[in-house]
Structures are given as C-alpha cells and as structure tokens.
C-alpha cells in the first residue's frame with residue numbers, strides 16, 4: 586500500500602530536474618513520474634524542489650553542543666539530540682559525526698570522552714531519539730602519542746563508518762605557512778604570542794617523533810578492519826601519492842589545486858567544506874572550494890562546522906559556476922558521499938531506495954528545508 590504521494594514537485598534526479606510526483610511505501614521510494622497524479626490526499630509541493638536527503642561525511646558540530654563553553658561538558662544524549670535537531674532541520678538525513686582520536690592542544694579533555702559520545706549517538710539512535718541516521722567519523726591526529734591506542738579502542742564500534750588521518754602540526758598541510766598559523770591562533774585569542782611559540786615547538790617535536798610510524802600503523806589498522814579511510818588537508822602530490830598507495834579513497838579538504846588534481850587522477854573523491862562555498866573562500870587561506878568546483882575537481886561537499894551550509898552551498902554553486910547544474914551540486918551532497926563511504930541504499934530519488942527526502946524552497950539567495958523525511962517518516 587502506498588503511504589504517501591508528493592505531487593507538483595520539481596524533482597532533482599541524478600542528471601535532470603522533472604516536474605512530477607514521487608510515491609513512497611513503507612519508507613521506500615516506489616515510483617517517480619513526470620506530470621500530475623489523481624491519487625487523493627497527495628501532498629502538493631507547490632513547485633518546490635524535491636531532493637534526496639543530504640549525506641554529511643564530516644561535521645565537527647556535535648562538539649559545540651557537548652562542550653558549549655570551555656570547561657563545561659553537557660549531558661551526552663542531550664548534546665547529540667540538540668546537534669541532531671539542527672542537522673535534520675538543515676535537510677541532512679545521514680550524518681557522520683566527527684570524533685577525535687589523539688590528544689591535541691584544542692581538545693585535551695575531549696579525547697577521553699569520545700567513546701562516551703559514540704555510545705550516546707548509538708543509544709540515542711536505537712531508542713528513537715534521533716531524526717537523522719547517525720554514524721561516527723573518527724578523525725585521528727597522527728602526531729599524537731596516544732592516537733593508535735585511542736583508534737584501536739574505537740575501531741570495532743558498531744557505528745564507526747570512516748577514519749581520517751590528520752596532521753595539524755603547524756607548518757604542515759592546513760597551515761603550510763607558519764605566519765598564517767600564528768595569525769589564525771592569535772586571532773582566536775587562545776594563547777599569548779610567547780605561549781604560541783612554545784606550543785609550535787612542542788608540536789614539531791611530537792610530529793618528528795610520531796607522525797611517520799603512526800600514519801603507517803593507522804593505515805594498517807584500517808585495512809585490517811576494512812574501514813574506509815580519508816586523508817586530510819593534502820597539500821602536495823606526494824601527500825596524495827602516499828594516501829593513494831595506502832588505499833585511501835577520499836581526500837578531505839585538499840589545500841591546493843595541485844593536490845586536488847592528483848587526488849582525482851588517483852580516483853580518490855575530493856571533499857571540500859560547504860562553509861568555504863558560502864563564504865567565498867577558505868578560513869585558513871587555502872584553495873577555495875568554488876575554484877575546485879569550477880575546475881571540475883570537487884566531488885563531495887561537507888558542512889564541517891555549520892550544518893546549514895550544506896544545503897546553502899548546493900543552491901549557491903550553480904549560481905556562481907555556469908558549468909555546474911543543480912543536479913550536479915545535489916550529487917555532491919547525496920550520491921557522491923554515499924558512494925565514497927559505501928551506502929548503496931540512499932543518495933538519489935530512485936525506486937527501491939530509502940525515502941530520505943527534502944522539500945526545498947529557494948528564494949532571495951537562501952534555501953529553506955520546508956519538509957524533511959527519513960525513510961518516509963517526517964523528521965523536520
């Protein structure tokens with residue numbers, strides 16, 4: 586029995602937009618047709634867009650709910666719920682929440698609490714508390730002495746979906762220029778200039794001691810456990826070659842055009858931040874997502890630190906770049922991320938796939954999610 590029919594929608598398919606209806610039965614899309622319908626009670630979309638539920642591979646946003654102020658740690662279930670509400674309200678129906686492994690100066694206490702958060706995400710999902718479908722993306726800081734032990738502790742967590750290998754040592758990758766790094770950190774007012782120099786020296790010493798052996802050990806762990814791997818902040822062809830050789834399938838936030846091109850050549854998916862598209866550039870002074878998209882080098886967008894930026898960027902990109910259509914930008918947040926991490930039951934509006942759907946109205950340069958359904962159930 587058909588549960589619901591949505592009519593008068595501009596349906597965004599993989600390569601085209603059609604005006605028509607979508608029917609959903611038991612949480613699954615059962616038909617997609619152009620034209621109208623005689624089914625009574627069909628929900629009228631009034632020519633709004635109907636797009637697949639967004640798939641987010643790297644959000645850091647949960648942390649801001651778990652630690653809403655320095656020194657304040659929130660109830661983990663409540664933090665997950667509050668994060669989830671914003672995620673679902675932004676049209677995201679599948680989300681990989683980024684948790685950290687490996688101590689770094691930004692998150693000394695947080696690292697110990699990652700397991701607690703992963704358990705809270707899993708329990709909240711099982712108990713019907715969440716609107717979106719949540720998984721864990723473990724981001725591993727390889728210059729940290731404890732990263733391997735922490736990654737091992739999380740490796741067989743049932744909702745772990747992706748592991749990324751990071752090295753945020755000043756002067757590397759995200760901050761190739763130490764001056765940019767100083768500017769960024771002093772701007773955050775977390776340290777005095779003298780403290781910052783001590784911090785940089787400490788981080789360099791850790792990098793020299795741990796980065797190389799930890800990188801190999803982590804790749805080995807992931808391959809044995811068959812976890813999808815991502816590299817992070819690739820800046821050079823050498824970074825990409827090293828990742829490709831280890832079996833990495835996803836290059837997150839490459840910092841140069843050269844690295845993004847090398848990643849494409851190595852058949853890796855290239856992921857960039859949607860806030861970068863919305864703002865029109867990178868907050869750390871690296872290559873812009875829009876430039877990569879214009880060069881045909883962008884596969885996946887991620888909301889990073891602002892959940893709503895994902896839907897926003899989808900509608901801004903086609904306005905900014907002639908060669909990118911709305912179906913192209915929608916694929917960057919649906920079919921492409923689904924393929925990158927191995928979801929084969931979602932990511933497009935096709936019969937047989939999960940009815941993860943978003944009704945979007947777009948005017949005045951800002952889209953709005955007027956309705957969000959996960960497996961046919963209205964969640965926002």
Ligand SMILES: [Fe+2]
Pocket residue numbers: 753759817818838
């Ligand atoms: Fe980074």
